[in-house]
Amino acid sequence: MTALTDRVPHAAVPARRPVLTVTDLTVVYDVEEPVTAVKDASLQLGRGEILGLAGESGCGKTTLAYAINRLHQPPARIASGSVVFHDRDGGDVDLLGLDDEPLRRFRWSQLSMVFQGAMNSLNPVRTIGAQLDDTLRAHARMSRAQRRERSAEVLTRVGVDPGRLRSYPHELSGGMRQRVMIAMAMLLEPQIMIMDEPTTALDVVVQREILREIVRLRDELDFAVVFITHDLPLLLEISDRIAVMLAGEIVELETAAQLHRSPAHPYTRRLLGSFPSLSGERGAFIRDGVDPEES
Numbered sequence: 001m002t003a004l005t006d007r008v009p010h011a012a013v014p015a016r017r018p019v020l021t022v023t024d025l026t027v028v029y030d031v032e033e034p035v036t037a038v039k040d041a042s043l044q045l046g047r048g049e050i051l052g053l054a055g056e057s058g059c060g061k062t063t064l065a066y067a068i069n070r071l072h073q074p075p076a077r078i079a080s081g082s083v084v085f086h087d088r089d090g091g092d093v094d095l096l097g098l099d100d101e102p103l104r105r106f107r108w109s110q111l112s113m114v115f116q117g118a119m120n121s122l123n124p125v126r127t128i129g130a131q132l133d134d135t136l137r138a139h140a141r142m143s144r145a146q147r148r149e150r151s152a153e154v155l156t157r158v159g160v161d162p163g164r165l166r167s168y169p170h171e172l173s174g175g176m177r178q179r180v181m182i183a184m185a186m187l188l189e190p191q192i193m194i195m196d197e198p199t200t201a202l203d204v205v206v207q208r209e210i211l212r213e214i215v216r217l218r219d220e221l222d223f224a225v226v227f228i229t230h231d232l233p234l235l236l237e238i239s240d241r242i243a244v245m246l247a248g249e250i251v252e253l254e255t256a257a258q259l260h261r262s263p264a265h266p267y268t269r270r271l272l273g274s275f276p277s278l279s280g281e282r283g284a285f286i287r288d289g290v291d292p293e294e295s
């Protein structure tokens, strides 16, 4: 038994082999009155698992996600803790100890991120194809033909016509651009994708379509996802387990079904109660591929 399993309820440990272990991670913003945005956060992410991270605005979700991938910027500082990646080949990588170059290689290829509003980070003067190609050239040894083929393949996977490789970002809708960002995150077949409110800026129908796509791709390709949002009903639909954050701490980590059925922490109960849709009978889950509106 690891120290983690001794201290937390049993669903804190994924049902499958772990791909990432975060232990007692504390992140502080060193401003005049320092803010401890993440306090002793511990979680394990299973291979191919969708782990939801819920909590109200300001509870530290984004800070935690950035720190895991060391994308945090000053004044944020990791005060203590560890983040270990368990490679599919069996080796462990201490992410907080990696030098810049191995860290750069690690990002995208093993762990990629999709941010809220990521669609606006596409370069407006370069085609989608050129931007996918840049990432492949920087990280993978492939011929030009192989790169083109891979770019077309990932676009197809996220439901965008590969003919769009020749398009500029402004020629695509918001939903399509966000899909392109998800394609970009999948390009190098990472073992983990962290998605921070990836669909919040989109309308509900497009959001639902993209989420269904993410769940389907996960089923097909078996990458693990940390999915961050304040939208608990949505997390209940797509997640295997859910971690609930309150004021920088993970106060509950349970399977989605268990958390919905009998939330243990008072804050989780309050959070569930604040979504009227959760008090009635839930519609069919996204993962079943059934649209509640149609059923």
Ligand SMILES: Nc1ncnc2c1ncn2[C@@H]1O[C@H](COP(=O)(O)OP(=O)(O)OP(=O)(O)O)[C@@H](O)[C@H]1O
Pocket: 029, 031, 035, 037, 055, 056, 057, 058, 059, 060, 061, 062, 063, 064, 075, 076, 230
């Ligand atoms: N640059 C900063 N300087 C000081 N404090 C910060 C900074 N960025 C974030 N914080 C504080 O850290 C805490 C956690 O913020 P964070 O953005 O991680 O929360 P969040 O749960 O992701 O919120 P949201 O859902 O609104 O994105 C908040 O109290 C916030 O005020």
